[in-house]
Amino acid sequence: MSSTTLPASMRAMLLTGHGGPEMLVFDPAFRRPEPADGEVLIRVGACGINNTDIWVREGAYGAADDPEAVASFSDSPMQFPLIQGADIAGTIVASGPGVDPARVGERVMVDFGIYADCDPDTPSHDYIGSARQGGFADYVCVPADNAHAVETDLSDGELATFCCAYVTAEHLLRRARVERGERVLVTGASGGVGSAAIQLCRARGAIPYAIVGASKASAVAAIGAEACIARGTEPLAEAVYDATGGQALDVLIDTVAGPKLADTIELLRSGGRYATCGAVGGPLVQLDMRRIYLKNLELHGASQGSRRDFARVRDLVVSGAIQPLLAESFALEDMAAAQAAFSRKDFVGKLVIQVAS
Amino acid sequence: MSSTTLPASMRAMLLTGHGGPEMLVFDPAFRRPEPADGEVLIRVGACGINNTDIWVREGAYGAADDPEAVASFSDSPMQFPLIQGADIAGTIVASGPGVDPARVGERVMVDFGIYADCDPDTPSHDYIGSARQGGFADYVCVPADNAHAVETDLSDGELATFCCAYVTAEHLLRRARVERGERVLVTGASGGVGSAAIQLCRARGAIPYAIVGASKASAVAAIGAEACIARGTEPLAEAVYDATGGQALDVLIDTVAGPKLADTIELLRSGGRYATCGAVGGPLVQLDMRRIYLKNLELHGASQGSRRDFARVRDLVVSGAIQPLLAESFALEDMAAAQAAFSRKDFVGKLVIQVAS
Numbered sequence: 001m002s003s004t005t006l007p008a009s010m011r012a013m014l015l016t017g018h019g020g021p022e023m024l025v026f027d028p029a030f031r032r033p034e035p036a037d038g039e040v041l042i043r044v045g046a047c048g049i050n051n052t053d054i055w056v057r058e059g060a061y062g063a064a065d066d067p068e069a070v071a072s073f074s075d076s077p078m079q080f081p082l083i084q085g086a087d088i089a090g091t092i093v094a095s096g097p098g099v100d101p102a103r104v105g106e107r108v109m110v111d112f113g114i115y116a117d118c119d120p121d122t123p124s125h126d127y128i129g130s131a132r133q134g135g136f137a138d139y140v141c142v143p144a145d146n147a148h149a150v151e152t153d154l155s156d157g158e159l160a161t162f163c164c165a166y167v168t169a170e171h172l173l174r175r176a177r178v179e180r181g182e183r184v185l186v187t188g189a190s191g192g193v194g195s196a197a198i199q200l201c202r203a204r205g206a207i208p209y210a211i212v213g214a215s216k217a218s219a220v221a222a223i224g225a226e227a228c229i230a231r232g233t234e235p236l237a238e239a240v241y242d243a244t245g246g247q248a249l250d251v252l253i254d255t256v257a258g259p260k261l262a263d264t265i266e267l268l269r270s271g272g273r274y275a276t277c278g279a280v281g282g283p284l285v286q287l288d289m290r291r292i293y294l295k296n297l298e299l300h301g302a303s304q305g306s307r308r309d310f311a312r313v314r315d316l317v318v319s320g321a322i323q324p325l326l327a328e329s330f331a332l333e334d335m336a337a338a339q340a341a342f343s344r345k346d347f348v349g350k351l352v353i354q355v356a357s
Numbered sequence: 358m359s360s361t362t363l364p365a366s367m368r369a370m371l372l373t374g375h376g377g378p379e380m381l382v383f384d385p386a387f388r389r390p391e392p393a394d395g396e397v398l399i400r401v402g403a404c405g406i407n408n409t410d411i412w413v414r415e416g417a418y419g420a421a422d423d424p425e426a427v428a429s430f431s432d433s434p435m436q437f438p439l440i441q442g443a444d445i446a447g448t449i450v451a452s453g454p455g456v457d458p459a460r461v462g463e464r465v466m467v468d469f470g471i472y473a474d475c476d477p478d479t480p481s482h483d484y485i486g487s488a489r490q491g492g493f494a495d496y497v498c499v500p501a502d503n504a505h506a507v508e509t510d511l512s513d514g515e516l517a518t519f520c521c522a523y524v525t526a527e528h529l530l531r532r533a534r535v536e537r538g539e540r541v542l543v544t545g546a547s548g549g550v551g552s553a554a555i556q557l558c559r560a561r562g563a564i565p566y567a568i569v570g571a572s573k574a575s576a577v578a579a580i581g582a583e584a585c586i587a588r589g590t591e592p593l594a595e596a597v598y599d600a601t602g603g604q605a606l607d608v609l610i611d612t613v614a615g616p617k618l619a620d621t622i623e624l625l626r627s628g629g630r631y632a633t634c635g636a637v638g639g640p641l642v643q644l645d646m647r648r649i650y651l652k653n654l655e656l657h658g659a660s661q662g663s664r665r666d667f668a669r670v671r672d673l674v675v676s677g678a679i680q681p682l683l684a685e686s687f688a689l690e691d692m693a694a695a696q697a698a699f700s701r702k703d704f705v706g707k708l709v710i711q712v713a714s
Binding site: 061062064069070073123257266271276278279283284285286289290292293294295296297301303 | 421656
């Protein structure tokens with residue numbers, strides 16, 4: 001199917017530069033993209049919101065030589081205006097050269113990863129919505145391989161809750177080699193990656209424990225946490241050992257970092273594993289390397305994931321092994337309000353931009 | 358062979374408590390131990406000196422809740438007087454109950470590890486010379502399984518250079534999965550673990566680069582360093598990239614930590630691995646977790662090693678694939694002078710106490 005019958009312009013939320021929410025400008029008539037070689041054009045149904053949208057807007061990733069530097073997700077300079085939005089669910093409406101036209105009409109969720117090679121285990125080094133235009137618009141072009149057909153009763157809004165958070169969480173669990181029966185503490189467990197990690201631990205047969213704001217404990221227990229420890233509980237060790245029956249942790253899945261990190265790592269058993277993908281509590285941490293080497297610990301940093309991580313998440317979504325946690329939907333024009341709600345963190349799971357009406 | 362024909366007392370260097378060198382007291386007539394069930398009695402030929410001897414004496418390992426606490430290597434309380442000394446080479450002179458008496462006469466190097474179970478991959482949680490009496494004495498009893506027969510032309514002094522440093526270095530390389538052709542930067546490369554890591558990288562076909570005091574560069578190059586970068590060179594990145602032809606590092610093997618750690622980790626490629634066993638430059642470090650997760654790095658703490666690590670080192674010693682670096686020998690009575698020389702770090706390789714004359 002050709003794209004010539006489609007409108008030439010579209011609604012899009014444009015990020016016009018690094019800065020505050022004022023850098024987000026809604027354009028009711030942005031030029032609709034055409035699928036290039038190997039690409040498909042997707043009519044976006046919904047697109048999830050992630051921390052990375054805000055961190056990229058703020059340029060909050062720091063630089064190697066300056067933690068305060070304004071820096072994007074990758075080392076590549078950003079092209080503005082940028083359409084952000086990594087967690088795309090929708091329908092293929094046109095195919096570019098070299099793509100089977102029979103794919104038009106497919107319901108898809110999009111692997112947002114941009115990969116340096118074809119190895120299914122290579123993690124993405126950048127992503128759709130950062131290095132190229134994303135899903136906060138009526139249409140988006142993505143490489144055909146990134147558009148995964150899904151047969152599911154889930155809505156586009158529900159599908160758009162999974163990509164970035166669940167692939168990242170799966171990457172964390174894979175790197176930390178989480179196995180059946182292991183005790184895993186998840187910090188920030190009500191957030192996107194945190195709530196994904198709780199569910200993905202259960203999918204592996206592991207036992208997840210959650211650190212979470214007290215008001216969200218019941219919701220996080222409902223998605224599978226064995227026990228919830230209220231954020232800020234002191235002493236943390238006592239609360240965790242109460243929950244585990246005195247057992248040290250095998251794995252710590254962390255999205256918080258910050259000043260409590262050293263204390264939290266101390267809860268790991270000898271040979272325990274730690275993995276992090278973010279640092280909402282502050283990225284600059286102090287560690288005592290003696291505690292790391294005397295206990296033979298390992299620490300993994302993980303950002304997003306690999307093709308194989310995405311495929312595993314997709315399969316778990318389609319099989320119903322993991323459930324969407326769609327906390328609230330917002331209209332495309334209401335991005336500033338959506339990001340403000342996102343930053344208040346008073347929800348469990350994911351916020352989504354409902355693009356198609 | 359019974360031990361009844363052996364003298365009832367022996368020379369021993371006793372650590373009488375945590376503190377300075379004055380806590381080391383030479384005893385010319387300490388009670389000689391008798392081999393218990395499953396043990397052998399070894400006439401010590403030589404016993405190597407390690408950082409851990411000094412750190413245990415000082416109680417410099419810190420505690421979970423207090424980095425300044427006086428703490429030993431393990432959580433077990435120390436029993437004084439303690440005979441330290443982990444790197445034992447000598448000859449079996451008596452066997453305890455349950456041990457084949459035919460082992461008497463074997464030339465052995467001792468696996469210093471104390472293991473929680475029989476899994477050959479479990480790292481030791483404590484060691485001979487800390488949890489039980491070690492080799493800074495004329496005789497020592499060890500579990501028969503820890504005494505490995507070796508056929509070699511190396512002297513006991515040369516054999517005593519290998520155990521702790523090389524097993525620890527092998528553990529670091531294993532955890533960091535160092536492979537043929539990979540570029541590995543080794544800090545503190547003139548020290549025991551550092552010089553071991555240089556040789557063990559070559560044994561794996563990897564390419565080791567060294568950070569080392571300028572005066573020791575030629576000696577470290579002679580044992581296999583592809584290039585040596587003088588400690589303190591600024592900017593470090595430029596010097597490393599000059600050495601590697603602009604390539605980022607696959608692995609960093611670190612014994613230094615300290616204030617430069619974050620800059621050094623920055624030299625790793627995406628997906629690079631870091632492993633540490635010590636922190637002579639200071640154990641308390643500040644890290645930017647964003648740099649860890651955006652680059653998908655992994656950090657391993659490793660202390661000593663496993664039975665398999667020891668066996669691999671033993672095989673490389675016996676085959677001649679790795680060479681002893683015996684910088685200087687001291688008499689047992691001269692321990693204080695030996696530790697002072699050790700702390701000056703103006704040598705390459707290992708210092709050894711020559712026990713037998």
